[in-house]
Amino acid sequence: MSSIREVARLAGVSVATVSRTLKTPEVVSPATREKVHAAVEAAGYRPNLTAIQFRSQRTRNLVVLVPKIANTFFARVISGIQQAAQACHYGVLLCNTHGDEQIEAQYAQLVSSRQADGVIQLRAFDPFLEGASATLPMVNVCEVLDAPPCPTATLDNRAAAREMTEHLIACGHRRIAMIKGPRRSPLTRDRLLGYRDALAAAGIDFDESLLLPGDFTPPSGYAAAQRLLTLPVRPSAIFCESDEMAIGALQCLREAGIDVPGEMSLAGFDDIEFARFCAPPLTTIAQPAEAFGEAAVEMLIALIEQRPLEIEHRVLPHRLVVRESTASPVAQQGGSPLGVI
Amino acid sequence: MSSIREVARLAGVSVATVSRTLKTPEVVSPATREKVHAAVEAAGYRPNLTAIQFRSQRTRNLVVLVPKIANTFFARVISGIQQAAQACHYGVLLCNTHGDEQIEAQYAQLVSSRQADGVIQLRAFDPFLEGASATLPMVNVCEVLDAPPCPTATLDNRAAAREMTEHLIACGHRRIAMIKGPRRSPLTRDRLLGYRDALAAAGIDFDESLLLPGDFTPPSGYAAAQRLLTLPVRPSAIFCESDEMAIGALQCLREAGIDVPGEMSLAGFDDIEFARFCAPPLTTIAQPAEAFGEAAVEMLIALIEQRPLEIEHRVLPHRLVVRESTASPVAQQGGSPLGVI
DNA sequence: GCGTGATTTGTAACCGGTTACATTGGCGAT
DNA sequence: ATCGCCAATGTAACCGGTTACAAATCACGC
Secondary structure, three states: OOOHHHHHHHHOOOHHHHHHHHHOHHHOOHHHHHHHHHHHHHHOOOOOHHHHHHHHOOOOEEEEEEOOOOOHHHHHHHHHHHHHHHHOOOEEEEEEOOOOHHHHHHHHHHHHOOOOOEEEEOOOOHHHHHHHOOOOOEEEEEOOOOOOOOOEEEEOHHHHHHHHHHHHHHHOOOOEEEEOOOOOOHHHHHHHHHHHHHHHHOOOOOOHHHEEOOOOOHHHHHHHHHHHHOOOOOOOEEEEOOHHHHHHHHHHHHHOOOOOOOOOEEEOOEOOHHHHHOOOOOEEEEOOHHHHHHHHHHHHHHHHOOOOOOOOEEEEOOEEEOOOOOOOHHHHHOOOOOOOO | OOOHHHHHHHHOOOHHHHHHHHHOHHHOOHHHHHHHHHHHHHHOOOOOHHHHHHHHOOOOEEEEEEOOOOOHHHHHHHHHHHHHHHHOOOEEEEEEOOOOHHHHHHHHHHHHOOOOOEEEEOOOOHHHHHHHHOOOOEEEEEOOOOOOOOOEEEEOHHHHHHHHHHHHHHHOOOOEEEEOOOOOOHHHHHHHHHHHHHHHHOOOOOOHHHEEOOOOOHHHHHHHHHHHHOOOOOOOEEEEOOHHHHHHHHHHHHHOOOOOOOOOEEEOOEOOHHHHHOOOOOEEEEOOHHHHHHHHHHHHHHHHOOOOOOOOEEEEOOEEEOOOOOOOHHHHHOOOOOOOO
């Protein structure tokens, strides 16, 4: 591999001159520049990035800690991260943590070992954040804690859930079930608050039996829907905290011969690509997934380059997307020609 | 940041001894080891990875070139890559190329610049592969060329498409449309061959008008299905080269009030997670997405570490998954109670 | 007590860039 | 002609590990 010294030899100049020609050409005379460029060409010189990283103590790499890469929502966030990082000439080091704290910690060491300049966390994780963020450039997007020790970008989950619940109430529903995410998730807690806000505002009593646990995956939505169907008095609408769970629930309802939205309304959260391709297309809350990625990169790079942040904690906009899976329970009483049973 | 020299000073030994204690402890006396470990602890020493990479000329990073991260299939492949790489203590540098050759070339330079030790290409790309693979450790999985200049792992796309077409023929279909992928893709060419193999074996004439172009996305499947519905004689079955296109086509058929599989059978390819949650659940070809990632990593690391490969070109197994979107056209004549029109 | 070989440790070069500082040369002002 | 200054270039240290080679130490047999 040709090094800068080889180029210097070919050009008949010193290594410093070669380095300067490549980094700060304005301090080198045009004639010398010419010679150096010719020598670079002749030697097929490619700068050794690891040497540059080593010398500069900067890698221009970002570590992304993601619980599950294959999740459609996270995949979009990562896509946004990748896009934004590329524009700033940063690389993206991807780490699938499976939500495992040990793996997260292990990867974060990449940063303390100078293998990357900063960390993007897509999941709230107290002890790790608290211990590390003081010393590590780090941002937290998507799922964040109440008092995050680092810059964040998130949704107003409470307001979003409230809007969706209000939409269902406006349709005329009063028994609205909710399929939740994991108990410990701040996401779930906030969405539950929004749900209860809307119920309270409408004077509807909160019914604990309409609250089902899930884990954001289709099978968990399926299982939760099954349990809802065994209830003595069924809900007329189900609000799922993720589209994936809604899709699982939809499957269950279809198998049970329950028409959506004819007999039961169904709403999701995330607006993944397949939401609009469901039968019926899913009413949901759109999240700006790619924008989360972009915000994360923008804030993290500001942190790394010690530039001040205009906004420490960003709240990105959500949007209620009403499609065909939600409707008035009045229509439900009329039944549907599509009903299998 | 404490360096090895700081540790050496604290332990009262030379830097070489510290280095040896950490890398080859067996050549260091137990008493010295003890002292060094204590000093490491006291100094809070963390090895500088970039220094190690620079010195060893090995980064233990792999570059993954992926056309579209947010694609559910690729996301699964990446997940497999990440998993396997992690097990071998390699990192994954993710690059979204959008199928852009320039971006691909730019990222491949990361390797020639020693930022990574090898490249995984998830897409066939002649000029780049030919130019680079001679000098670069590189593997190509998922979509590969006929005479690939590097190790590969792929599906027997021809056999898989033949199986699916045979399944449709066995159901009784004779007018079987195909929604293809991009013209230049080897994937598409092979699947088309398999489709024609099956038709020929069954004595069915190939009908060019039943061949529709697509780009693997739902909207392209939707558009292609629309065009099929304008045909004077409609097909009784549609075989899509990706589940995403099948989902788009399904949407179109639903909107047109055409029952699946009552009036028309529909088949996909990939077996993405949502295939089984479609209405009706989609008959498709399952691909071992994660296994592609694992195979890629295994082969690439062998290449990097100059170990011989048992198999240069792997063919991973596919599986025909028959669900409810395909059925006999006899049933179609009977109509369906579900039909909207 | 001394030579021999094995074990343990130290010294310093090295990887490939960057950059502080030194040096050289050219030019204008006095 | 001399001085001063600036632009252009060169020399060499440096980043933090690894490792070839040298040196020191030790055990052991004669």
